[in-house]
Amino acid sequence: MQLATLEMIRDLPAPVSRLDYRDAMAHMAAAVNIVTTDGPAGRAGFTATAVCSVSDEPPTLLVCLNRSASVHPVFTAHQSLCVNTLCDDQRALSNLFGGKTEMAERFAAANWTTAVTGAPLLEGAAVSFDCRISHSTSVGTHDILYCEVLAVRQRDAADALVYFGRNYHGLPGAAC
Ligand SMILES: NC(=O)c1ccc[n+]([C@@H]2O[C@H](COP(=O)([O-])OP(=O)(O)OC[C@H]3O[C@@H](n4cnc5c(N)ncnc54)[C@H](O)[C@@H]3O)[C@@H](O)[C@H]2O)c1
Numbered sequence: 001m002q003l004a005t006l007e008m009i010r011d012l013p014a015p016v017s018r019l020d021y022r023d024a025m026a027h028m029a030a031a032v033n034i035v036t037t038d039g040p041a042g043r044a045g046f047t048a049t050a051v052c053s054v055s056d057e058p059p060t061l062l063v064c065l066n067r068s069a070s071v072h073p074v075f076t077a078h079q080s081l082c083v084n085t086l087c088d089d090q091r092a093l094s095n096l097f098g099g100k101t102e103m104a105e106r107f108a109a110a111n112w113t114t115a116v117t118g119a120p121l122l123e124g125a126a127v128s129f130d131c132r133i134s135h136s137t138s139v140g141t142h143d144i145l146y147c148e149v150l151a152v153r154q155r156d157a158a159d160a161l162v163y164f165g166r167n168y169h170g171l172p173g174a175a176c
């Protein structure tokens with residue numbers, strides 16, 4: 001194996017720091033979601049922007065959940081969840097579910113129903129995806145939850161909520 005020379009090491013780019021990475025990621029706009037679960041380990045929910053579509057056959061999305069989050073044990077116990085994508089008029093929910101708030105207080109601020117898994121579906125959400133967690137992997141500080149979508153519910157016309165530059169922005173909706 002060729003030993004790296006000092007010149008080679010010196011020429012390597014400095015690794016991206018956590019703060020530089022976060023500054024960079026603040027430039028990536030994202031949808032804002034309340035991810036919920038319910039079952040024997042109780043009802044839980046958190047705000048998530050690290051959510052995206054994976055495949056349409058079978059319908060699958062992914063959610064990245066920080067293992068240090070208070071809700072992490074509940075989601076891993078249930079292996080099911082619902083991704084509720086917020087509309088512009090639901091900004092306050094994002095902060096409420098964004099941590100440090102009692103779970104009962106979080107859920108008291110909105111109306112909920114259920115579909116297949118029993119995970120709470122948010123009334124008035126732009127769209128809700130009721131899912132079974134099919135498998136997960138751990139990368140760095142987060143678990144990546146791969147979720148098979150078992151049911152969907154969508155609201156026809158709604159203004160979208162976007163998170164960009166560490167702030168919320170409304171996006172005028174069209175009939176979807
Ligand atoms: N993926 C995540 O876990 C994630 C995403 C967004 C916000 N947050 C939380 O919300 C707080 C406020 O975020 P902000 O956007 O106002 O400012 P920030 O500077 O803390 O984060 C800027 C961007 O960096 C990314 N990021 C932040 N923390 C992360 C983490 N632990 N793992 C992976 N990516 C991360 C997100 O894209 C975020 O929008 C953050 O400190 C974090 O606790 C977490």
Ligand SMILES: Cc1cc2c(cc1C)N(C[C@H](O)[C@H](O)[C@H](O)COP(=O)(O)O)c1[nH]c(=O)[nH]c(=O)c1N2
Nearest residue numbers: 046047048049050064065066069070097098099100
């Ligand atoms: C706009 C926005 C976006 C996200 C978050 C927060 C906010 C405000 N949080 C953090 C998460 O909601 C919550 O703050 C942490 O889980 C800590 O919550 P507890 O205090 O442990 O309940 C978050 N956490 C996570 O694990 N994955 C994610 O994608 C996101 N995205």
